[in-house]
Amino acid sequence: MEEKRQLSDRLIRNLQAQQQVITRTSETDFTNTALSFKIAKILSKHQKPFSDGEIVKECLLAFESVSEVSLSRRTVVRRVEDMSSDIEYQIKVKTKDLEYYSLALDESTDIRDTAQLAVFIRIVDKDFNVLEELVDLNAKKCTTRGIDIFEGLQSSLHKNWD
Structure with a gap:
């Protein structure tokens, strides 16, 4: 029992x-x-x-482990700008020691029907290390003829390497 x-x-x-x-x-x-x-x-x-x-x-x-993190609009903008500046600095440092490079351009239209020109660079250094980065993104307010794309490329190059 x-x-x-x-x-x-x-x-x-x-x-x-x-x-x-x-x-x-x-x-x-x-x-x-x-x-x-x-x-x-x-x-x-x-x-x-x-x-x-x-x-x-x-x-x-x-x-998960953080209780007080500021995510105000200004803080997020500041963080993105800081990251962008760091990437620009890294690209400038790496382009000083480049052996070969190539540029790639991509033109597309965003959701608001604004033409965007993306400029990419591929860098090969003396040790044959390859780096690919987005250098700039230009909003084109006018047409996207060849001359407009060329001027956008010139603007990106002057902005990043002058």
């Missing part, structure tokens, strides 16, 4: 443990689903691509 009681108690404890796991999992799933809906709403409200959800997820994972 005692063995049956112990067996019964053990089975009840196992069942309760399983129910707690299921309950915890469903609460976590509900929280994750609710957060997913909130992020989807924000993305659609601001007319952002739905694929930006992965970027938001990456940002949330970066926030």
Whole structure:
């Protein structure tokens, strides 16, 4: 009789443990689903691509251990400008020691029907290390004839190497 009681108690404890796991999992799933809906709403409200959800997820994972990070518009702009300046500096340093280089241009139109000219550089140094970087992105307010693209390239080169 005692063995049956112990067996019964053990089975009840196992069942309760399983129910707690299921309950915890469903609460976590509900929280994750609710957060997913909130992020989807924000993305659609601001007319952002739905694929930006992965970027938001990456940002949330970066926030895991940080409680107070300033993300005001000015702070974000300042951070992007600092990163841009650093990249420009690195390109200038690497172009001083280049052996060979090539330029690539890509003209496309953005969502607001503004022509954009992207200027890329590929650098090969004396040790045959290859570096490819975006040098500049020019918004073209006029047409995209050959002369406009040439002037955009000249502007990018003067801006970055004068």
